[in-house]
Amino acid sequence: MYWIGxxxxxxxxxxxxxxxxxxxxVGSSYWLxxxxxxGTKAVPQFTLVTEDLxxxxxxxxxxxxxxxxxxxxxxxxxxxxxxxxxxxxxxxxEFYRNIGTPASGTWQKQSIPLPAGxxxxxxQLVDFNGDGLLDLAMGAGSLQFxxxxxxxxxxxxxxxxxxxxxxxxxxxxxxRIVAAQLLRHRRRRGPGHVxxxxxx
Ligand SMILES: [Ca+2]
Ligand SMILES: [Ca+2]
Ligand SMILES: [Ca+2]
Numbered sequence: 001m002y003w004i005g006x007x008x009x010x011x012x013x014x015x016x017x018x019x020x021x022x023x024x025x026v027g028s029s030y031w032l033x034x035x036x037x038x039g040t041k042a043v044p045q046f047t048l049v050t051e052d053l054x055x056x057x058x059x060x061x062x063x064x065x066x067x068x069x070x071x072x073x074x075x076x077x078x079x080x081x082x083x084x085x086x087x088x089x090x091x092x093x094e095f096y097r098n099i100g101t102p103a104s105g106t107w108q109k110q111s112i113p114l115p116a117g118x119x120x121x122x123x124q125l126v127d128f129n130g131d132g133l134l135d136l137a138m139g140a141g142s143l144q145f146x147x148x149x150x151x152x153x154x155x156x157x158x159x160x161x162x163x164x165x166x167x168x169x170x171x172x173x174x175x176r177i178v179a180a181q182l183l184r185h186r187r188r189r190g191p192g193h194v195x196x197x198x199x200x
Contacts, residue, residue, distance in 0.1 A: 002044060010066030010122065013199065014078050018102035027065025031058045039200050054082070056109055070125035070134045072112075075151040077102040081114075081136070081157075082120030093117035093138070113158035116147055128163065135161070 010027035017023060019034060024035040024046050034053045039045030052058050054065075062084040072079040077098040084092055093114050102107035117123075118140030125134045133148040136157045145163040150156030 008064050008066075008120065009082070010064070012067050012069055016069075016078065016105060018077075020189035025067045025069070026051065027067050027082070029063050030060050031056070032060075032065040032067060054109075057100060064120060066120075066122045068123045068125045072125070072134060072155045077105060081105055081123045081125060083117060083123050083138075083140075085120065093121050093123055112154075113150070113156040115144070115158055115160070129161075 008029075008165065010025075011024040014025070015022060016025075016034060019037075021037040021041050021044065021087040022038070023037045026033045027171045028034065031051045032053045033051040035046035036048045036049050037044050038047045049122065052060075052065045054060075058066050064083070064085045066083040068081050069078045070081075071077060072095070075098075079098045082094050082096060084094060086092065092117070095110055095114060096107035098105045099108050115136070117138070117140065120140065122139040124137045126136065126137055127133060128135050128145065129147060131148075133150070133152060134155070135148045136146040138144045138146065143165060146157045146159040147159050147161040148155050148157055149159045
């Protein structure tokens, strides 16, 4: 088992070395690691290649890396969006263009139109409107969608898209949180302290 050293772990797959099988990226507290698939398509076996795929230094100044892969400039290799947090309390979404080759990638942080992101941003590149351009779904406290209004070689992922999701808001999880908090309070202070809940 690989020790992550983090309470939050971002995982994604992609064929990083263009050999036909799925390799593994693991983002953790202070680094983004690459594991090459040395097995087969049917029986994967992952080998750590580097714990600093983005050459940010270990530990990085940013943390909680959450990667997603896709060819955003149509040159045949996998580029990357990475959600991060920063020591100053900020959070963001960063673009890393693959300036290497499909078989041997090198990722360089570059600027493209992106949403700001939020706390613990989790991006996912996917062509959700079927126009051939990768779009962005993003979890950042809420579920958000951004349509790619750029071109196949020059992405623009800054345009928020209204994608219907039903139900739009869930009451299940907030109610679970309230119930868990009440239960903790009851255990700590005794049964009488939640009687108001039953008596209205
Ligand atoms: Ca591979
Ligand atoms: Ca590319
Ligand atoms: Ca699209």
